[in-house]
Amino acid sequence: MRIVRAILLLGGLLWPAFLHSAIPLSEYHQRREKLRKDLNGSVVLFGQREDRELIGRFRQESNFYYLTGWTEPGARLLITHDDEILFLPHHDERVERYTGRRTSAEDSDSKEKTGFQNVLPVEKFESQLLKALDSGPEVYALLHSRDEDALKSLLAFRELRDGEGKIGPLRRIKSKAEIAELQRAADVSMAAHRAAWNRLTPGAHEYDAQAAFTEVMLDRGCEDYAYPPIIGSGPNGTVLHYEANRRRMDRGEVVVIDAAAECDYYASDITRTIPVGGKYSAREREIYEIVLGAQKAAIAAIKPGAMYYGETGTISQIAKDYINSHGKDQHGEPLGKYFTHGLGHFVGIDVHDAGGVPLKLEEGMVLTVEPGIYIPEENIGVRIEDVVLVTHDGARVMTAALPKEPTEVEKALQ
Numbered sequence: 001m002r003i004v005r006a007i008l009l010l011g012g013l014l015w016p017a018f019l020h021s022a023i024p025l026s027e028y029h030q031r032r033e034k035l036r037k038d039l040n041g042s043v044v045l046f047g048q049r050e051d052r053e054l055i056g057r058f059r060q061e062s063n064f065y066y067l068t069g070w071t072e073p074g075a076r077l078l079i080t081h082d083d084e085i086l087f088l089p090h091h092d093e094r095v096e097r098y099t100g101r102r103t104s105a106e107d108s109d110s111k112e113k114t115g116f117q118n119v120l121p122v123e124k125f126e127s128q129l130l131k132a133l134d135s136g137p138e139v140y141a142l143l144h145s146r147d148e149d150a151l152k153s154l155l156a157f158r159e160l161r162d163g164e165g166k167i168g169p170l171r172r173i174k175s176k177a178e179i180a181e182l183q184r185a186a187d188v189s190m191a192a193h194r195a196a197w198n199r200l201t202p203g204a205h206e207y208d209a210q211a212a213f214t215e216v217m218l219d220r221g222c223e224d225y226a227y228p229p230i231i232g233s234g235p236n237g238t239v240l241h242y243e244a245n246r247r248r249m250d251r252g253e254v255v256v257i258d259a260a261a262e263c264d265y266y267a268s269d270i271t272r273t274i275p276v277g278g279k280y281s282a283r284e285r286e287i288y289e290i291v292l293g294a295q296k297a298a299i300a301a302i303k304p305g306a307m308y309y310g311e312t313g314t315i316s317q318i319a320k321d322y323i324n325s326h327g328k329d330q331h332g333e334p335l336g337k338y339f340t341h342g343l344g345h346f347v348g349i350d351v352h353d354a355g356g357v358p359l360k361l362e363e364g365m366v367l368t369v370e371p372g373i374y375i376p377e378e379n380i381g382v383r384i385e386d387v388v389l390v391t392h393d394g395a396r397v398m399t400a401a402l403p404k405e406p407t408e409v410e411k412a413l414q
């Protein structure tokens with residue numbers, strides 16, 4: 001019994017060190033195969049480079065991460081119909097004194113670690129790229145980036161195509177493993193929201209709530225915020241991307257908390273609007289229930305084939321119509337004009353994920369539904385945001401475990 005426990009303990013201690021990520025290398029390989037299948041040319045990606053001072057936090061470029069899972073700096077990726085090559089920088093003793101040991105092409109385990117059959121040192125990149133040009137006329141790269149400038153000088157006579165436009169459609173549909181990652185980011189973010197709610201007492205500061213949020217996020221093993229947390233009380237709740245979080249909160253105000261974790265490179269994106277001191281005023285509750293009604297109507301219409309954005313009959317329009325047909329401002333005008341942003345976006349490796357704006361929905365897409373009403377004149381901002389998975393016949397709200405019915409929120413604050 002004691003031995004079993006010792007093994008379990010040891011396994012528990014060693015597991016994180018072995019754990020590449022929750023997504024197996026074979027899945028990254030499958031993603032590249034999908035991209036290669038109908039490729040008439042090459043896809044060229046430059047991985048994120050190291051900050052020269054070696055003090056910045058490194059995060060792999062998202063498309064590069066999607067296709068490789070590789071999280072060491074300075075790598076490059078070349079994909080053609082018949083081949084895929086990962087290029088890695090050489091060992092650099094000076095750099096590795098700061099960063100720890102890295103992997104390079106000459107290491108005996110470089111194939112096993114990367115999941116690539118073909119791992120080459122980065123100075124082979126140019127010659128391999130020129131070879132790859134024979135495989136077809138198209139060259140995809142990330143445009144409007146340093147990559148574009150570098151490639152333009154190497155390939156003066158080729159027109160570069162939009163690599164994100166090529167990879168984005170793949171990233172739009174999440175795999176089972178990705179959905180599990182997104183659920184973990186959602187679960188941790190929900191727990192962190194609850195911790196933040198406990199700090200919304202009159203006289204506390206917005207950053208007190210951020211501190212509680214952050215503690216849970218780090219405590220649960222997530223690496224970062226998915227975006228700078230927005231904790232806007234009173235008038236700050238009407239500023240869509242307020243992020244100073246310095247203000248002292250007063251009883252009778254509501255606070256917009258738009259905050260989420262990034263865990264293992266996957267983001268969440270959750271907003272709740274919470275009353276300081278535990279009870280919504282009558283007007284706050286009125287506005288709140290309109291936003292909630294709009295959100296529910298939109299979520300109820302989500303299913304494969306439905307249009308998210310577009311001219312008429314779209315899910316976005318359902319939310320807008322709901323807001324316009326419920327409640328009034330202080331001048332007796334409809335509230336639609338106070339819903340001043342889009343209804344939502346894809347979520348994945350990036351909080352505003354690749355794949356453009358959501359249009360025709362398909363099973364496996366993950367996106368936010370986040371209506372809001374912001375009335376500066378009344379110092380009231382309300383936004384409610386959930387992450388939703390499109391299922392085969394409807395929607396699953398991945399962040400449903402965090403209360404949003406006003407009575408339930410008030411109960412959670414007691």
Ligand code: GLY
Nearest residue numbers: 227258269370385
């Ligand atoms: N948190 C940024 C957004 O909701 O899009």
Ligand code: MN
Nearest residue numbers: 269368370385
């Ligand atoms: Mn969002």
Ligand code: MN
Nearest residue numbers: 258269270385
């Ligand atoms: Mn958000």
